[in-house]
Amino acid sequence: MSGRTGIARKITMKIKMKVLVLGLMAVAAMAIVACAGDDIQPEPTATVVPAETVGPAETISPAATQAPRPTAVGPDLSRFADVPEIVDPTNFGWPRTVETSEGLIVIDSLPAKVHSLSLGHTEILAALMDFDRLSAVYSFFVDEEQSNIAGLSAGHNMIGFDPEEVVALEPDVIIASRFTNADTVALLNGAGLSVARTALENSALGNVPNILLIGYMIGAEAEALALVEDIEARMQVVTDGLPDGDKPRVLSVSKFTSTFAAGSNTTEGGIIEQAGGINAAADSGIEGHLQVSIESIAAISPDVILVPQPLEGANIFIEELMTSPALAEVPAIKNGEVHYVVPKYHTTLSHWNVRGIEQLVSLLFPSAFSDVTFEDFSNWAGPVDGGDGY
Amino acid sequence: MAPVFGDSATGVPSGLAGPPSGSVLKRLGGGALLLGTATIVMFVVASAVGPFNIPISHTASTLLDLIGIGESTAEPTEQAIIQSIRLPRVFMAFLVGAALGISGGIMQGLFRNSMADPGIIGVSSGGATGAVIAIASGASAVSTLFLPLFAFVGSGIAMAVVFLIASVGGRFSMATLLLGGIAVGSFLGAITTAIIVLTDDLYVQRQIIFWIAGGVDTARWESVRIAAPIIVAGGLISVFVARDLNLLLVSEDEARSLGVRVTLVRNTLLVSASLITGAAVAFSGIIAFVGLIVPHVVRLVVGADHRVLLPLSALAGGLFLLIADTAARIVLSPAELRVGILTALIGAPFFIYLLVRNRSRASML
Numbered sequence: 001m002s003g004r005t006g007i008a009r010k011i012t013m014k015i016k017m018k019v020l021v022l023g024l025m026a027v028a029a030m031a032i033v034a035c036a037g038d039d040i041q042p043e044p045t046a047t048v049v050p051a052e053t054v055g056p057a058e059t060i061s062p063a064a065t066q067a068p069r070p071t072a073v074g075p076d077l078s079r080f081a082d083v084p085e086i087v088d089p090t091n092f093g094w095p096r097t098v099e100t101s102e103g104l105i106v107i108d109s110l111p112a113k114v115h116s117l118s119l120g121h122t123e124i125l126a127a128l129m130d131f132d133r134l135s136a137v138y139s140f141f142v143d144e145e146q147s148n149i150a151g152l153s154a155g156h157n158m159i160g161f162d163p164e165e166v167v168a169l170e171p172d173v174i175i176a177s178r179f180t181n182a183d184t185v186a187l188l189n190g191a192g193l194s195v196a197r198t199a200l201e202n203s204a205l206g207n208v209p210n211i212l213l214i215g216y217m218i219g220a221e222a223e224a225l226a227l228v229e230d231i232e233a234r235m236q237v238v239t240d241g242l243p244d245g246d247k248p249r250v251l252s253v254s255k256f257t258s259t260f261a262a263g264s265n266t267t268e269g270g271i272i273e274q275a276g277g278i279n280a281a282a283d284s285g286i287e288g289h290l291q292v293s294i295e296s297i298a299a300i301s302p303d304v305i306l307v308p309q310p311l312e313g314a315n316i317f318i319e320e321l322m323t324s325p326a327l328a329e330v331p332a333i334k335n336g337e338v339h340y341v342v343p344k345y346h347t348t349l350s351h352w353n354v355r356g357i358e359q360l361v362s363l364l365f366p367s368a369f370s371d372v373t374f375e376d377f378s379n380w381a382g383p384v385d386g387g388d389g390y
Numbered sequence: 391m392a393p394v395f396g397d398s399a400t401g402v403p404s405g406l407a408g409p410p411s412g413s414v415l416k417r418l419g420g421g422a423l424l425l426g427t428a429t430i431v432m433f434v435v436a437s438a439v440g441p442f443n444i445p446i447s448h449t450a451s452t453l454l455d456l457i458g459i460g461e462s463t464a465e466p467t468e469q470a471i472i473q474s475i476r477l478p479r480v481f482m483a484f485l486v487g488a489a490l491g492i493s494g495g496i497m498q499g500l501f502r503n504s505m506a507d508p509g510i511i512g513v514s515s516g517g518a519t520g521a522v523i524a525i526a527s528g529a530s531a532v533s534t535l536f537l538p539l540f541a542f543v544g545s546g547i548a549m550a551v552v553f554l555i556a557s558v559g560g561r562f563s564m565a566t567l568l569l570g571g572i573a574v575g576s577f578l579g580a581i582t583t584a585i586i587v588l589t590d591d592l593y594v595q596r597q598i599i600f601w602i603a604g605g606v607d608t609a610r611w612e613s614v615r616i617a618a619p620i621i622v623a624g625g626l627i628s629v630f631v632a633r634d635l636n637l638l639l640v641s642e643d644e645a646r647s648l649g650v651r652v653t654l655v656r657n658t659l660l661v662s663a664s665l666i667t668g669a670a671v672a673f674s675g676i677i678a679f680v681g682l683i684v685p686h687v688v689r690l691v692v693g694a695d696h697r698v699l700l701p702l703s704a705l706a707g708g709l710f711l712l713i714a715d716t717a718a719r720i721v722l723s724p725a726e727l728r729v730g731i732l733t734a735l736i737g738a739p740f741f742i743y744l745l746v747r748n749r750s751r752a753s754m755l
Contacts, residue, residue: 139590146592256596257525258607261725290725291600292441293607295475298467299441299724310593312531325470326442 076225083209085198086216098217100196101178102185107194110219111172117184118177120200123148123350124211125175126379127227128220131156135169145310148344148352152379163187173217177349200349202270204235204357211351222384227351230377234354235274238361242276243368250277250364251302251332252346253292254309255317261292261300268308268346271353275360277304298326304364305332306339308346315340339363352377418698421691425705429484432709436480436716437472441724444468474611482609482617482673483715483729484708487680489621489670491707493663494681495688495700496628499635500659501568504689504744508667508681511571511660512548515578517671518602520544522582525597526589537601538613538672545668548574549661562653567660604675604730606715617669624666625704631655632696639694677730679737680707686744 081089087097087104095108115135116122122141125134126149134156140146141153159165163184166174176185176197188195196217201207208228215224252268253261262268262279263286269279280302286292297305305321307314318338327333341363345356358374438449448464452472455462462469493508501510509515524530524540555570556562586598634655637645642652667681684707685699692698711729714736718727 140592143591256593257598257600258605258728263725284724286725290722291607291728292725293475293719295471296441296724296726298471299443313593316531324474326467326475328470329467 076229077221079225079228080212080216080221083212083216085196085209085213092221094219096216098196098213100198102176102189102195102197105173105194105196107173107217109172111217113169113171114218115166115169115171115174116176117166117174117180119147119149120348120350121175121177121198121214122153123348123352124214124227125218126152127351127377128211128215128223129218129380131380133218135171136165144344145342146344146348148348148350148377149379163191167191167193175214175217202265202267202349202353204231204274204351204354207351207353208232223380226384227377231351231354234358234374237372238275238357241361241365241368241372243365247276247278248303248364249280249283249301250275250304250306250360251280251297251300252306252308253281253297253317254307255313255320256309258291259293259297259317260289261286261296262289263287267349267353268306271346271356271360272306275357275364277360277364294321294324294326297321298330301330303331303335304337304339306341306346306360308341308343310343311340414695414697417692417695418701421688421698421702422705425702425709429705429709429712432712432716433480433484436483436712437476439716439720440471440476441719441726442468442471444471478611478614479606479609479715480712481614482606483712485614485617485621486606486670486674486677487684487711487714488625488704488708489617489666490677490681490711491684491688492625492628492700492704493666493670494707495685495696495703496635496659496663497681498685498689499639499694499696499699500656500663501564502639504686505682507679508663508670509575509676511552511567511664512573512575512578513545513664513667514671514676515575515582516548517541517545517668518676519548519578519582521601521672521675522585522598525601526585526594530597534610535612535616538616541672542668544578545664545671548578549664549668553660562656564656600728601675603728604677604733605718605728606674606711607726607728609673613673617673620669621666624662624669625700628659628662628666629697629700631658632700635659635696635700636694675730677711678734679740680711680733683737683740683744684710 077092080086083089085098085100087099091097094110095106097104097106099105112133113135114125114129114133116125119138119141122134122137125131131149131152136157136159137153138161139158141156142150142158144150147153159169166188171193174188174193174195176195178197178199180197185195185197198210198213200210208231211228211231212221212224215221215227250272251261252266252272253259261281263284264279264282265288269282272279280300281290281292284300292300307318309317318340321327321338322333324333332338341356341359345352345359355374355376362369362372362374434450434453437453438444438446444464448462448468449472451460452462452464452469454460456473456477464472490508494506497506497508497510498504500506518541520540520543521530521537523544524537529540530537552567552570552574555574556564556567558566582598582602586595589595589598634645634650637648637650638652638655645652645655670677685703688703688706689699692702711733714732715729718729718732721727721732
């Protein structure tokens with residue numbers, strides 16, 4: 001009996017082993033198929049973008065596009081001379097050359113397809129050009145709480161984070177931020193694509209050269225100048241309206257499991273300072289985004305607390321702040337000055353931060369700005385006067 | 391896994407199998423007195439320091455007031471900070487450190503390897519996966535208790551799966567338990583990473599990453615009240631069977647011949663250590679190296695008798711994490727570091743030191 005049981009057990013074991021080995025082989029086969037990627041797919045991934053809208057790098061024809069674009073030439077073009085990355089600020093024809101941290105990039109002709117690896121840059125691009133020229137968007141671009149181009153992005157070609165997908169799109173120029181992974185940039189450069197890495201600033205006016213640079217690269221000088229003038233006019237209204245006297249100490253905090261304050265060199269901190277406040281976190285020695293506790297907030301003792309995070313979490317966090325006995329004596333709590341602010345204006349680095357500044361001055365100095373109506377920026381809706389209407 | 395304790399750990403002298411001798415009680419009493427005193431001092435220090443400046447006299451009077459001696463001289467805000475922010479955090483840091491210390495001691499004993507840690511059988515990975523699911527699904531936003539609950543359940547499921555793997559065929563195998571734990575841990579780690587990578591919501595990603603980094607900064611009395619009974623009960627049960635663990639280290643056959651119910655003792659210890667670890671992970675995330683280095687250091691000082699080693703590892707672990715968390719709170723004040731980063735910064739060099747020392751010893755043999 002025990003002998004039979006032993007034989008049966010051995011047979012069962014052998015069957016189990018075979019099943020296990022076959023299972024492992026199946027997994028290995030699937031892994032090999034996945035790695036093989038495009039080689040075995042019937043359609044290349046490049047077909048994600050309609051063929052007629054994709055401009056392969058090889059099709060650039062400098063000779064055909066070298067003539068200057070007369071429509072873009074105007075009196076304010078001299079402002080492009082202040083952009084250090086533009087190699088020849090008198091050249092508004094093609095090819096044109098820029099030098100960013102990735103080295104010299106020659107753009108042979110007006111880019112038909114532009115790709116951006118950052119949300120902030122894409123927001124700027126959306127203001128300067130037809131969104132259809134953008135080769136693709138990423139999933140977080142459609143998040144309405146973070147993105148100022150959620151509506152535009154929703155119906156657009158969406159890709160994942162694999163650089164291979166970008167290569168397949170064959171964009172004429174790629175714009176990366178200083179936060180873009182260096183390996184990604186190297187891979188794209190290695191694939192023969194032109195990648196320009198531009199650094200956006202935490203200051204509305206500090207971003208002007210970057211906007212001009214982006215406009216220059218994509219052949220949207222007139223649109224870039226129009227956007228810059230809009231930013232400068234809005235900032236002038238803010239500056240003129242700021243009252244004299246003591247500046248309020250403003251703390252920007254968000255809670256993601258733990259609590260984080262925005263100190264110096266942060267987008268939120270830049271907005272606070274440009275809106276006439278003192279960044280209380282920076283004032284307390286915090287640099288960048290650092291973790292703080294409720295006790296830290298009591299120690300910083302701000303006059304105003306801003307919570308730039310999605311509304312659902314913000315409401316819970318604000319409730320926690322307002323009911324914490326440890327914060328009862330903090331001026332912001334005592335005076336009910338704890339505010340949710342729209343995160344897409346405060347955390348994504350682009351010209352939309354000016355809307356954050358406008359929102360904040362209305363919050364900090366309501367009487368000084370009671371008769372001012374601030375409006376959202378417009379995205380590209382057609383060629384600006386002097387533009388080429390591409 | 392080859393034993394690396396050396397003779398003092400694996401070859402348990404006969405004195406470790408009987409009732410506690412005078413020497414054992416002396417080591418236990420001396421160690422407990424020393425660590426207990428240091429812990430009490432550290433409790434006071436940790437309650438007294440922080441970004442908000444509170445005079446030490448106000449802290450002292452508030453603490454005495456809490457135990458029914460005198461009346462607090464602190465301002466209401468100071469009292470609120472001490473009572474509702476610092477004290478729950480101080481207790482939670484001690485509890486989590488104690489949990490990791492004792493469960494690390496148990497795992498190192500059961501696996502006869504000083505490189506074993508509380509998460510070696512996949513419990514920490516299970517907790518992390520549970521917590522990540524709670525955050526990604528939005529359950530953690532519904533109630534503050536859901537995140538630790540999911541993490542604890544995740545730890546429990548991981549433990550159960552690894553036990554099942556180790557018991558396949560009706561025979562329990564420690565080697566299979568270890569390998570199964572590593573496999574399940576890797577599998578769950580992959581799930582956790584997949585959730586992080588695949589979620590579109592950057593805020594969710596941030597929440598997950600900061601939770602995994604480990605910390606006790608969100609501790610509240612409510613969480614202390616939930617974690618404490620599990621950790622204390624599991625710790626007491628483990629200490630209760632510590633003598634049998636000593637015998638198991640000699641050999642299972644010898645332990646059986648001395649009347650030890652090997653399977654029951656081993657499973658009790660494994661379940662206790664897993665529950666303790668699960669409770670710690672649920673409320674603190676993954677805090678590295680405490681469960682690895684604390685029992686090892688204690689063993690170097692007091693020897694391998696688990697009747698002494700386990701309770702002192704609990705005290706030392708609690709004290710270590712309390713010191714680390716206090717440092718994490720004040721080193722960048724008013725900002726703070728995550729305590730998990732600090733323990734790893736201290737623990738990693740020590741771990742390397744252990745590796746190098748073991749290799750040096752081996753080469754001398």
